[in-house]
Amino acid sequence: MTDFAATKALFELPDGVIYLDGNSLGPLPQAAGKTVARMIEDEWGQMLITGWNKAGWMGLPTGLGDRIGRLIGAEPGSVVTGDTLSIKVYQAVASALELCPDRRVVLSDSGNFPSDLYMVDGLLRSLGSDYELRVVAPEDVAAHITEDVAVLMLTEVDYRTGRMHDMKSLTELAHAKGTVTVWDLAHSAGAIPVNLSGCNADFAVGCTYKYLNGGPGAPAFIYVAPRLTDRVRPALSGWLGHEAPFAFDLDYRPGNGIERMRVGTPPIIQMTALSAAMEIWDMVDMADVRAKSIELTELFITRVEATCPDLTLASPRDPAQRGSQVSFRFAEGYAAMQALIARGVIGDFRAPDIMRFGFTPLYIDAQDVENAVKILTDIMTNRLWDTPEYKTRQRVT
């Protein structure tokens, strides 16, 4: 049984703050500062170039990949970290498209991150005008998986509402049509149990600065199903994805297994911060996280609906359909969120009217939820959001 009081004690949480925005940027694992400072002084400072081998820097991308892999149901050796989520989306979709050389359509939905759509749009423009990015409403995805679709690219948990796609059934449906799947786990990894292997997923990508608490700009990750890896041509064919990176051959030969999805020199300082965060994840069972997350989100919804009648639930009511976040609609949601932040309850706002709250059992408990609701209720009941200051302040990301 995961000890959430123990995990909470391992985070730095500022006094007077209830942090319900871990789905944007996870808070600081207390060990991260010292771990990074030690790496900088003892490894970079003392080992210099030899740190790549002596300090094990070169093994960080796959080592961290395996630690994340445990949380998302990935086979050992099937996940590697590096770059940004945008780059990993590009890599995954570019490789997936080549597995269906006779098709030209990437199917996605309007609930996906705009950033994922931008990357695919850019890729397809490079590939030629016969390629198409087809974006449908989230509820229409299943009906649009037709035999001209090369790649189905979906984000499992909607970043605005927390609505979840059914990875298993959509993957099955895709495979029945000969379509390759790319799953974005940005709001899944560390939020809900994911079973990539059990769902027979093809590609998956995600970031580590949200629920995984890797720090601002922490590296992304990519998963390729082991049954596919050897057939995958890396479009971003970097030297660290080469079969022999230090041979300095002029010709590219893809590396073994997931290593081929490495691109350039890995960001060792960021990866060291992420390592500190993964120490906490190594203590955790995702089933416990899910159970606790549902308990917290249910409590929040029940309490808010009882005391804040102006807020309308935007997330699915059924916890099985919902990630680890709760969103409410309110026309003046931007101002209300500013008022909340001013009182120490940090959530975020997504246009046009979504107030979004992330629930992260590693460091948020039921008492935090009760306290947050009390402040929200006060703000809503007494219209504390209704001041020019909150209405015009520049939006915090």
Add this chain to the structure above:
Amino acid sequence: MTDFAATKALFELPDGVIYLDGNSLGPLPQAAGKTVARMIEDEWGQMLITGWNKAGWMGLPTGLGDRIGRLIGAEPGSVVTGDTLSIKVYQAVASALELCPDRRVVLSDSGNFPSDLYMVDGLLRSLGSDYELRVVAPEDVAAHITEDVAVLMLTEVDYRTGRMHDMKSLTELAHAKGTVTVWDLAHSAGAIPVNLSGCNADFAVGCTYKYLNGGPGAPAFIYVAPRLTDRVRPALSGWLGHEAPFAFDLDYRPGNGIERMRVGTPPIIQMTALSAAMEIWDMVDMADVRAKSIELTELFITRVEATCPDLTLASPRDPAQRGSQVSFRFAEGYAAMQALIARGVIGDFRAPDIMRFGFTPLYIDAQDVENAVKILTDIMTNRLWDTPEYKTRQRVT
């Protein structure tokens, strides 16, 4: 006049080490550990998500770009940092190709980084079988700039020998044929004065973990000539290159100026380490660095040739043709380099027979050169490299 004793005092250099490998990984600026620890504790820890605005994280990619820009003759607002050099090469070449839509050839040379060639190979395979990566000998480049060449991609300073291409004349020649240029400055930025603007260069890329001392996996940078930026379509069209990243529009619109070459969420911890390194560069005039670098490399060559007859100079003898490094050929160069490293002189080895030494005036002085030569002479005179241990040890990168 740059005070190199003052800059040297700002680096952490391990006792007993003469570090002639700053062209692989620059040493630790003493302030970096504390600066990064402070950012982690005070910004990530206390500001959480609001750090993106409050702590100025969002401005780091362009802010650092401008500080690097001063060293490479780039106009303010024409350089942005992020990702890895491999990604930036891909971005630059992909965009450059679209400026010459009727041509299908990328010309490069066999003195380029294999990693750059790999990335372009991957890009061209994605674009189609009518594209060609044409690789010629470095001395044959000028003759091969023909009217079918879309992009000339060269690394200014050869990573093995230090031989320099003439950026100004090759760029002129390229432009006369309607060819767009992409310059890799990995061994130029912080090593030699570069004048991108004066050379009328189109695109340039580089890394910051070599001469610029940004730390292992520090972000790369990309330059686009201001006269071209508005015409450039970013193939890696990420959300941070969007005109309005926080509007979450479903359609991509490229950002203003160099901002469009941003891709995903920037690695703030790495960028903070790089900021600490740039504090030292802000004290430095590149003309002084060049003068001192020539003094050090000339001293090294003269002394080594006088005392180590088995070593053959692989770098150009004329300092005007040479970057800030000196390479010697020796059939047992690998073993000799291991013997050097064991005695505290850290250079590196590049197959098949190149012993490479980087000279970095910010923290290497004439006394270091004399001391390094003394140890090298001892090793060569007494064949101290000739032991099974040095001959078989796995190569350090």
